[in-house]
Amino acid sequence: MEVTSMSVLKRREVAVFMTALAGIAVIADYFLKVPILNTAVADLLRWGVILASFMLIWGTISMIRVHANVIRKKTPNQWYYSVWLVFLMVVFVAVSLIQGLAGPSSRWMYDSIYVASSSTYYSILGFYMISASYRAIRARSGEATLLLVIAVIIMLMNAPIGAAVWEGIPALGKWIVDVPNTAASRGYIIGLAIGAVILGVRTLAGRERGYLG
């Protein structure tokens, strides 16, 4: 099999090598005060910011491709929603290009459509939460009962009216948050850190290649 320079460049090992090189440079920068290395890593960080912007653009393009496909195929009960989506996107981009992102029209669209919708989506879980509180959260075991009791104390602590229910609630709630909650989440954080370090080392060593697709 003839090996050309192009076929070498296509290999996944080249990308893995780039990952390792970038990673080693950034880690070395942490320990070594070598001007040329520190400057190179500072530039590398800024390159990362630039590439992240391209990834955001790529994400948007991917989404447009999906909807363009739906419109082209005229998928029943779907395609006119996609037309509306693409239309709004184009309008927002046009308005932002003319007036700037901070301009009144883009801010209008952003506030009245985007912020209103996204905060409504996030808030709708409140309704499901009340339903779950009544129908799903059950003291089926010792652990579940503990979770339930703690949740009730914390809810009463968070509600300003909690102190009116029992004057000891704020102090008890604070102790629960500062002591057992801190301890358990600290254990979780340390465990997470160990896992993240292992995964990071494996990624830089080329053992984890899932990110290459």
Place this chain on the structure above:
Amino acid sequence: MDFALLGSFVAVVLTLLIYSFLYKENRFYRFAEYSFIGVASGYWLMVAINNLQSVAWGPIIKGNYLYVIPLILGVALFARLSKGYSWLARWPVAVVVGTGTALALRGFVDAMFIGQIRATIAAPMNFDNLLIAVITVCSLFFFMFTVEHKGPIGIVAKIGRYGLMVYFGVLFGNHVMTRMALLTSRFIEIQKFLLRVLGLA
């Protein structure tokens, strides 16, 4: 035309259309959903372009032509669209992953691993801090799945499990607060709109 009032009206209508999902999924909900995604994608695109202008274009105009390299790498990302050259798209991902992973590694060891252990060990000796140390260690044992949780290890892991139940209970209690606050803020927006329409605000 009062665009502020029109904006409030649009916001309220979208809010109510999205809440209609509580009854069941319907075309009005989908209309609201697609409106949101349309504006969101336009916004993300513009914000990314603005960021590029600030971070990449600025240095190039000042004569730092090294910044052409990340621009080329960024364009290489779109090589995914081509079957023959899709391998090029791996390179920018490799640089981002390598940089980000190493940055996180540096920070995880110092701030999250050593920092938290130091805070546990170096705390003043009193009942609360001793309890924190015990439950922290027990929680860590709970996550050790390579050893069977039997005997003394089983007891330690069980204490850790109860500690985690306290954590989840606190999480749930705070979660309720967040969702109720967000719900309330939507209702306040609806109230503000109604007051404006009725001329009371």
Place this chain on the structure above:
Amino acid sequence: MAGEDAWTKLGRIDPRILYALLIIVLIIPIITPVGLPIPITDQTRKTYEAVEKLPPGSVVVCSMDTSGAAWGENGPQAVVVLKHLFQKPLKIVVVGFETDGPMLGQQALLQIPKGEKKYGEDYVNLGFIAGGETARAAFGRDIHKLVSRDFLGNPIDKLPIMEKVRNAEDFALFFTFTSLISAVEMYVRQLHAPYKTKVVAAIIGLGVPSIVPYYNAGQVFSILSGSLGAAEYELLTKMPGEGVRLSDALSLSTLLVVACVVVGNVAFLAVKKKRKEEKR
């Protein structure tokens, strides 16, 4: 169903009845505020006093790491903190490391009285910087080499405020208004660990339990907890706003949730006991 007793029926109540109850409980205090007392936590007081004690000319960074979804909680926090900062002789830098950051930051800036402060001299919005942890690390390292224009398109080397602000060592205080626990952790790793920056986590209520260990370890300077933190800060600064408005409804809706948990479990335990007795 035939043969179901009261406890079983009580345990299977239609969720739409609960939704309606919740709506009523939220609407009543919005229309007629009750004015329930709001206790001030130590963390909020610490944040307030830190701002009060800042020397004139100190640089405070407000990073909008939130989203439109969480603006219901982060918004009141951002508005009251910015109002407080604008009353002081401080330099304020608004930035965003999440996509929604710059627009929400701009929205917050438009809501507050500026007094004698001038854009470009006393405050600036640097806009969005993509890249997550990489962006935050680069920002702490050298802002001028990272960002060349602000959110409005002005070159930052032409803005007088930016003469004083070069990197994280110039930050007297760093506020992050965020819905993400990971954002606070990134600041702990990339700003506090190398530069000892004082990070104030103005986070939504959901994130507070996970941030408390960092606060107790001294890695996070202080925490503003969701809309309640905003309400407390509004009372301390004597500028009641959306946070205080939210607190009454929060109290009553939380009581409703507690009542649902209690009643639901009483019904569950009663049915469980009855089934045990029937088996005997």
